[in-house]
Amino acid sequence: MDRGARSRDAILDTGGELMSRHGYAATSISMISAASGLPTSSIYWHFRSKDGIYVAVLERARIALLEALPPSEVPGTDVAERLDTFLREVEDAFQRHPRGVKLLLGLGMVQQDASAAAAAEVYQYRDALLAWTRDSVSSVFELRNRPEVADELARFTLRMASGTAVARWFEPDTVLDTGQLRVALLALADHHGVPVRGVPGEDAPPGHITTGE
Amino acid sequence: MDRGARSRDAILDTGGELMSRHGYAATSISMISAASGLPTSSIYWHFRSKDGIYVAVLERARIALLEALPPSEVPGTDVAERLDTFLREVEDAFQRHPRGVKLLLGLGMVQQDASAAAAAEVYQYRDALLAWTRDSVSSVFELRNRPEVADELARFTLRMASGTAVARWFEPDTVLDTGQLRVALLALADHHGVPVRGVPGEDAPPGHITTGE
DNA sequence: GTCTATATTCTGATAGAC
DNA sequence: GTCTATCAGAATATAGAC
Numbered sequence A, B: 001m002d003r004g005a006r007s008r009d010a011i012l013d014t015g016g017e018l019m020s021r022h023g024y025a026a027t028s029i030s031m032i033s034a035a036s037g038l039p040t041s042s043i044y045w046h047f048r049s050k051d052g053i054y055v056a057v058l059e060r061a062r063i064a065l066l067e068a069l070p071p072s073e074v075p076g077t078d079v080a081e082r083l084d085t086f087l088r089e090v091e092d093a094f095q096r097h098p099r100g101v102k103l104l105l106g107l108g109m110v111q112q113d114a115s116a117a118a119a120a121e122v123y124q125y126r127d128a129l130l131a132w133t134r135d136s137v138s139s140v141f142e143l144r145n146r147p148e149v150a151d152e153l154a155r156f157t158l159r160m161a162s163g164t165a166v167a168r169w170f171e172p173d174t175v176l177d178t179g180q181l182r183v184a185l186l187a188l189a190d191h192h193g194v195p196v197r198g199v200p201g202e203d204a205p206p207g208h209i210t211t212g213e
Numbered sequence C: 001g002t003c004t005a006t007a008t009t010c011t012g013a014t015a016g017a018c
Numbered sequence D: 001g002t003c004t005a006t007c008a009g010a011a012t013a014t015a016g017a018c
Helices: A003-022 A029-036 A040-046 A050-068 A079-096 A098-109 A116-141 A147-170 A178-191 B003-022 B029-036 B040-046 B050-068 B079-096 B098-109 B116-141 B147-170 B178-191
Strands: none
Touching (some): A029 A040, A050 A079, A050 A098, A079 A098, A079 A147, A147 B116, A147 B178, B050 B116, B079 B098, B079 B147, B079 B178, B116 B147
C-alpha cells in the first residue's frame, strides 16, 4: 500500500473515532490533523471538505458492517433455533460496530444541517440495516406471505437496538438484552397470529394466546 | 414580569429550540442572538457561558416534563386498566416533550465533552425519568416485592421510547407504538411469573405461559 | 440590564514550494 | 502527495458607556 492510501486510511480512522466520540460539529480539522499527524492541507487534498471526510467515514462504516452481517436467510429447522441464531447475530453486530452506530445516530439526529451527500449516506446505512433485519426476521418466522408483520418485527428490533445504544451513553456497560428481545418478538409474532411452535412453552394449540388489543 | 426575566426566557426559548435542532456544538451564541434579537453581551450577562445556557435549558425542560408527568401511582382496578392508563401517559409525555428528549439524547451522546454541571443535569433528567417509569410500572403490575422486575420493565420501556425517538429522526411521522409496548410488557411480566390476570387472553391459570429462556 | 465595540482564539479552507 | 504558511470569517467571551 502506497503512502497516499495509508494517509487516507489514517485520516478516516482518526476522523471516524473523533466524530463518533464528539459528534460531527465538535470535531475540527485541526483535531484530526493533530491526532493523525498529517497537516490539514493533506486532509483537504484527500477529501475536499470536512463534509467529505464524514461521508467517507460513514460509507466505510456502512460497508464494513454490511460485509460483516451474515446472510439474512437464517438457518435452522424451527422458529426457536432460527430465532436464537438471529439474536446472536444481532448481538454480535451490535457489540462489534459501536462506532458505526454512533456515527449513524449522531448525524441522523441533525441531518437537516447535513449536506445532501451525507444525508444520503445516512439513509442508505439505515435502509440497509432495516432491509437486513426485515429479511432475517422474515426468515426466522417464515413471514414471506406477511411482509407487514416482518416489517413491524424488524422495526421493533431496530428500535430496541437503538434504544440500547442510547442507554449505553448513560451506562457504558449496557448490553443488548437478547433475552428480553426474544420474549418480546415471540409475543409480538404470536399477537399477529404467527405460529411459533417449537418454542418451549409456546406450543399451545390453535386457541393460542393473544395479549388483548 | 420585568424585562430582565422576559429576556432570560426568550434566550432559553430560542436557545433550547436551536440546540435541540442542531445540537449543542453546532449552535452558536450569535445564532441565538440573531434569533432572539438580543445582543451576545446580554446573553452572557444572563448566563455566564454557552455551557450555562445549555444547563439552564436542560434544567427547565426537565422541570417542565416532571411537572407534567402524572403521579406514578397508576389508578385502576386491574392490570389491564392500569397498563392502558400508563401507556397513555407515556405516549402523551412522549408526544408533548420532543424537544426535551432530543436535548437529553443530544448531550447524552457527547457527555464526555460536557461540563460537570451539564453532565449532572443530563443524569438528573434521565434518573428522574427512570424513577418515574419504574414507580409507574411497579404500580401497574404490583411489583412492590419484585423491584428487579420493575427495574427491568422500566428500562425496557425507556429503551423503546428512546429507540422510537431515534426512528423519528429518520421518519418524522413515527409515533410510539403503545400496542407493541403493551404486548411486549405483558409478555415480559408473564415471563417473570408476574400474574397478569384481567388482561384479555392472559387469564390462564397457574400453569401459565412462559416463552422459554 | 442592555447596548456598541472589540479582543482573542479557532474555524474551514487555500496557495504554492517541493 | 506532502509540506509550510496563511487567509477570511466566525467562534466564545469581555470592556465599558448608558
